[in-house]
Amino acid sequence: MSNRIEIVENIMGANDRLALDNRTRLNASRTFGINFMASPGAGKTSLIEQTVPALKDKFAIGAVDGDIATTIDADRAAAAGAAAVQINTGGECHLDAVMLRQALNQLDLNSLDLLIVENVGNLICPASFALGTHKNILIASIPEGDDKPYKYPNIYRGLDVLVINKIDLLPYIPFQMEYFTKGVEMLNPGLKTFPLSCQSGEGIPEWTTWLEEQVNAFKENTPSP
Amino acid sequence: MSNRIEIVENIMGANDRLALDNRTRLNASRTFGINFMASPGAGKTSLIEQTVPALKDKFAIGAVDGDIATTIDADRAAAAGAAAVQINTGGECHLDAVMLRQALNQLDLNSLDLLIVENVGNLICPASFALGTHKNILIASIPEGDDKPYKYPNIYRGLDVLVINKIDLLPYIPFQMEYFTKGVEMLNPGLKTFPLSCQSGEGIPEWTTWLEEQVNAFKENTPSP
Numbered sequence: 001m002s003n004r005i006e007i008v009e010n011i012m013g014a015n016d017r018l019a020l021d022n023r024t025r026l027n028a029s030r031t032f033g034i035n036f037m038a039s040p041g042a043g044k045t046s047l048i049e050q051t052v053p054a055l056k057d058k059f060a061i062g063a064v065d066g067d068i069a070t071t072i073d074a075d076r077a078a079a080a081g082a083a084a085v086q087i088n089t090g091g092e093c094h095l096d097a098v099m100l101r102q103a104l105n106q107l108d109l110n111s112l113d114l115l116i117v118e119n120v121g122n123l124i125c126p127a128s129f130a131l132g133t134h135k136n137i138l139i140a141s142i143p144e145g146d147d148k149p150y151k152y153p154n155i156y157r158g159l160d161v162l163v164i165n166k167i168d169l170l171p172y173i174p175f176q177m178e179y180f181t182k183g184v185e186m187l188n189p190g191l192k193t194f195p196l197s198c199q200s201g202e203g204i205p206e207w208t209t210w211l212e213e214q215v216n217a218f219k220e221n222t223p224s225p
Numbered sequence: 226m227s228n229r230i231e232i233v234e235n236i237m238g239a240n241d242r243l244a245l246d247n248r249t250r251l252n253a254s255r256t257f258g259i260n261f262m263a264s265p266g267a268g269k270t271s272l273i274e275q276t277v278p279a280l281k282d283k284f285a286i287g288a289v290d291g292d293i294a295t296t297i298d299a300d301r302a303a304a305a306g307a308a309a310v311q312i313n314t315g316g317e318c319h320l321d322a323v324m325l326r327q328a329l330n331q332l333d334l335n336s337l338d339l340l341i342v343e344n345v346g347n348l349i350c351p352a353s354f355a356l357g358t359h360k361n362i363l364i365a366s367i368p369e370g371d372d373k374p375y376k377y378p379n380i381y382r383g384l385d386v387l388v389i390n391k392i393d394l395l396p397y398i399p400f401q402m403e404y405f406t407k408g409v410e411m412l413n414p415g416l417k418t419f420p421l422s423c424q425s426g427e428g429i430p431e432w433t434t435w436l437e438e439q440v441n442a443f444k445e446n447t448p449s450p
Contacts, residue, residue, distance in 0.1 A: 039265045040348050040377065041369030068349060070375050091379065093318060093349040121376070122347055123265050124293060124318040143368035143391065144266030150295050151346070152265065154316065166368065172394060174424075199399075 015129055018097035022104060022132025028225050029109035031062070032218040033117060033133035034211075037155060039148075040121030042141040043165040045073045046198035047207075048116055052080040054208040059113035059215055064103040066095040066120045073118055082116070083107060094125035097132055114215050123148070127155040134218065135160040142166040146176045149183030156187040161194070163207065168197040240354055243322035247329060247357025253450050254334035256287070257443040258342060258358035259436075262380060264373075265346030267366040268390040270298045271423035272432075273341055277305040279433040284338035284440055289328040291320040291345045298343055307341070308332060319350035322357055339440050348373070352380040359443065360385040367391040371401045374408030381412040386419070388432065393422040 026033045036044045045065070052061050063077035063084040074086035085103045087095065100117060107115070117133055119126040138159050140148060143166060149156045156162075162184060170177075184191055194210070196203025251258045261269045270290070277286050288302035288309040299311035310328045312320065325342060332340070342358055344351040363384050365373060368391060374381045381387075387409060395402075409416055419435070421428025 039346070039369075040373060041264065041366075067376055069378050070372075072372055072375060091349070091353075093347070120349070121264070122318070122349060124316070124345070124347060125350070128316075141368065143366065143394065144264075147295075147297055148265060150297060151292055153294050169368065169394065169397060172397060 012128075015097045018101060019130035019132035022097055022100050023134075025104060025109060026115065026132065026134070027222055029112065030219055030222050030224065031109050031112045031115050032215045033115045033131075034135045034137055035117045035119060035131050035133040036137055036139060037119045037123075037126045038121060038139040039123050039141070039144055042121070042139045042144065043163075043198050044118045044121070044139055045076050047139055047163065047165065048077050048082065048118065049080045050198050050201070050204050051116065051208055051211065052077065052082045054204065055114065055212060055215075056081045058212060060111050062107050062109075062112040062115045063118065064100065064107075064115065065118045066099065068092070068120060077116075077118070083112065089120060093120055093122050094129050095119050095131060096129040100131045100133075113219070114211075123152040123155050127152075127158055135214070137161045137163060139163045139165050140180075142169045142173055142175050146180040147183070149180065149187055153187050156184060156191075159188055159191060161192045162188075164193065164195040165198055167195050167202060168200040237353075240322045243326060244355035244357035247322055247325050248359075250329060250334060251340065251357065251359070252447055254337065255444055255447050255449065256334050256337045256340050257440045258340045258356075259360045259362055260342045260344060260351075260356050260358040261362055261364060262344045262348075262351045263346060263364040264348050264366070264369055267346070267364045267369065268388075268423050269343045269346070269364055270301050272364055272388065272390065273302050273307065273343065274305045275423050275426070275429050276341065276433055276436065277302065277307045279429065280339065280437060280440075281306045283437060285336055287332050287334075287337040287340045288343065289325065289332075289340065290343045291324065293317070293345060302341075302343070308337065314345060318345055318347050319354050320344050320356060321354045325356045325358075338444070339436075348377040348380050352377075352383055360439070362386045362388060364388045364390050365405075367394045367398055367400050371405040372408070374405065374412055378412050381409060381416075384413055384416060386417045387413075389418065389420040390423055392420050392427060393425040
């Protein structure tokens with residue numbers, strides 16, 4: 001068994017090194033990178049469809065969409081106005097730094113201000129693989145239920161930002177926001193949170209305003225090479 | 226790389242052998258085993274909470290709940306009237322045949338007519354690991370969206386039964402049932418499907434009637450050892 005652990009550690013070490021390489025490339029091109037993680041159907045692509053039109057007059061935006069099959073998500077991101085690349089993971093349950101590197105090679109990074117990486121729909125495996133993006137963002141959604149922070153603690157611990165999507169469905173679902181928030185707070189105190197609905201548009205301006213500020217602050221703090 | 230493939234094949238071979246062992250044990254105790262798979266929050270535990278009270282006067286029911294953390298699901302299954310065992314996978318993104326074997330060891334199988342195994346919330350990894358149960362059942366849910374069969378084809382291909390939960394939310398969500406069904410039919414023609422709502426109770430009797438018939442047919446066809 002010690003052999004197996006060693007192999008796993010080597011894989012993680014290699015991934016972390018490649019994630020650092022990706023970060024260096026993003027910094028060199030002054031591209032702010034964010035990693036969208038979520039359960040299947042929580043609204044990663046829908047949030048891209050809301051975010052890109054709101055910010056595309058201010059920033060050039062790229063999207064990298066990870067899925068085990070189809071180009072549905074990249075097609076939607078492209079239709080919204082992003083330079084989009086689809087990664088089909090061939091069955092793998094998460095993106096890793098190698099896959100992102102391959103996607104970065106297909107984009108004209110120097111022309112992009114913001115890169116949105118859409119991870120594979122999964123609350124477990126993506127939490128273990130750094131990609132090199134600047135912010136890890138989880139999109140939770142009301143219909144998934146209020147116990148998810150308790151049941152999937154690892155992904156909540158590693159977050160920089162939490163989006164709570166589908167708040168338009170709150171009247172129809174027994175979701176205790178206080179119980180949910182208590183779980184999040186336990187794992188990740190003070191986590192920046194945006195409740196919103198990609199369906200009704202509620203809360204979207206707060207999210208896009210914050211993201212715009214983040215991209216601008218990153219640009220200010222990242223000198224041209 | 227050929228080395229790595231060999232190791233993966235050995236793991237799968239070992240899992241399949243242990244799954245067969247689990248099946249043999251279930252048959253010997255005349256316990257009908259079903260495997261609930263789903264995205265996080267699609268309603269696996271809620272369906273257990275609907276199913277156990279409806280059938281517990283007819284059958285002795287056990288539940289094995291797989292999660293990466295907490296005993297929330299086993300507590301809910303036990304409260305519903307099942308003999309429940311929680312498996313915490315320690316971060317693993319799916320159940321496998323070894324984990325189920327360990328859970329079977331904790332149950333008095335000879336006293337059980339029906340065993341409901343609740344897999345880890347994930348549409349990818351559980352599809353690759355046979356457990357030895359008699360039926361693989363996916364619980365899809367309306368808020369996840371109508372494109373899921375296209376994006377997660379492997380899990381749909383291996384199903385015996387599909388439950389579509391949260392149909393009470395159809396009026397509030399842009400879900401094209403025809404598009405969803407077309408995707409399912411492409412991957413798994415003629416798949417037995419139960420649209421229902423664990424919230425409103427609609428469609429639950431059709432599901433529990435079918436399950437009752439399945440358990441009875443299994444008992445008739447499985448002689449006492």
